[in-house]
Amino acid sequence: MRSVQRAIEIMSLLSEERPVVSIRDIVEATGLAKTTVIRLVQTLEQNGLLWAAPNGYLPGPGLWRWAHLARSSWELPPETRKFMRDLGARRRETVNLYMLRDIYRVCVAQQESPQPLRHVVHVGDELPLWAGASSKALLRDAPDALLRRVALSSPYGEGHVKRLREWIDEAAHQGWAVSHGEREDGLSAVAVPVIGRSGTVVAALSLSGPTVRFPDGLVRELADDLRKVAGEMSERGFDHPLSPTH
Numbered sequence: 563m564r565s566v567q568r569a570i571e572i573m574s575l576l577s578e579e580r581p582v583v584s585i586r587d588i589v590e591a592t593g594l595a596k597t598t599v600i601r602l603v604q605t606l607e608q609n610g611l612l613w614a615a616p617n618g619y620l621p622g623p624g625l626w627r628w629a630h631l632a633r634s635s636w637e638l639p640p641e642t643r644k645f646m647r648d649l650g651a652r653r654r655e656t657v658n659l660y661m662l663r664d665i666y667r668v669c670v671a672q673q674e675s676p677q678p679l680r681h682v683v684h685v686g687d688e689l690p691l692w693a694g695a696s697s698k699a700l701l702r703d704a705p706d707a708l709l710r711r712v713a714l715s716s717p718y719g720e721g722h723v724k725r726l727r728e729w730i731d732e733a734a735h736q737g738w739a740v741s742h743g744e745r746e747d748g749l750s751a752v753a754v755p756v757i758g759r760s761g762t763v764v765a766a767l768s769l770s771g772p773t774v775r776f777p778d779g780l781v782r783e784l785a786d787d788l789r790k791v792a793g794e795m796s797e798r799g800f801d802h803p804l805s806p807t808h
Contacts, residue, residue, distance in 0.1 A: 568594065569602055573611065576621055584618035638671050641798060645791050646673040646767075653784060655771040656681045659756075660689070660696045661764065665712050667691055667700055670765070681749055681770040690745070692716030695753035698729045698739035699766040702755055738785035742773050750776035754788040757796045767792045 575583050575591055583591075588599045603619060606612040610624025637643075638659070650657045650673035657673040666688040674682055683689065691697040691712045701709065706723075713722035733739035738754045751770035758764035769784050776784075 565602070568592065568598070569606060572599070572602060572606065582615055582618040582620045587618065639798075642795055643671065643673075645794060646671060649673070649769070649787065649791050650675065653769055653787065655769045655775070655784075658683065658696070658768045658770060660700060660753075660766045660768065662691075662700045662704075663688065665691055665708070665715050667694075667696055667766070675771060677771070679772055681751075681772070690715060692718070692722060692726070693741065693744035695733075695739040695741040695751040695770075696766040696768045698733040698741070699753045699755040699768075700763060701726065701730050702734050702763045704730070736785075737789060740776075740781050740785070742776070748773050752776070752781055752784045752788060754785060754792045756792045759799060765795075767795070 571592055572583075572588055575588060580587075585596065585599055585603065588594070588603070589596050592599070594602075603612060607614060607619070607622065610622045612619045613622040642659075646657045646659065654675055654677055656675040658669055659671040660667040661670050662668075667690075669683050669685050669687045669689070672683065672685055674680060689696075691701060692715060697712075701712070704712075709723050709726050710720060713720050713726060716722045718725075729739070738752060740750070740752050742750045749770065750773040751768050753766045753768035755763040756765040756767055767788055769788060
């Protein structure tokens, strides 16, 4: 298990900002002995997960197969992606679809706003549940034990449970949630739940962007549009590996 963890740590050093890593980079980042790093890198290279280049090691061709499998398993159906594209085109704000995973919400799909000033996260990013419109929609059916854990992960401590419950109840009553600067100053969002076949919340669909573009008079209009799209998703049956049924 230790070797597997070390191999994962090495692979995790690769990113868009650093697409190539050297043996020296790995040693400095992991603190492992050079001989250990060389042995692990050779194993990864033999399995196609790393590829030797003149200036270091880059992601190997073996990752293509895994990437294809991951895409086919996790990518949303074409009609769902079209709903999001159309919504983004109408509202010109970033559309996100979040799902619950432990004490986080995971972005599983996104349609970026076409405007220069916009809110963007990466698909796969995990964001906290202790604030934000999407969190209020996602936590509608959450048990008290989960809310307590979410509160403990927040800057406010266990006492935040009461506020979370108030937010959740309000969102459930009106059918949508809104947030202004709760997690990041100057950022606003409106979100609605996506309901699964069992009648429980399986995802949250949101529009987000700079607070200056989310005046109170527009929020209700955005919420109505979101509810219509979320309803269409629910009618067609929303399915995803993170859904509770999996």
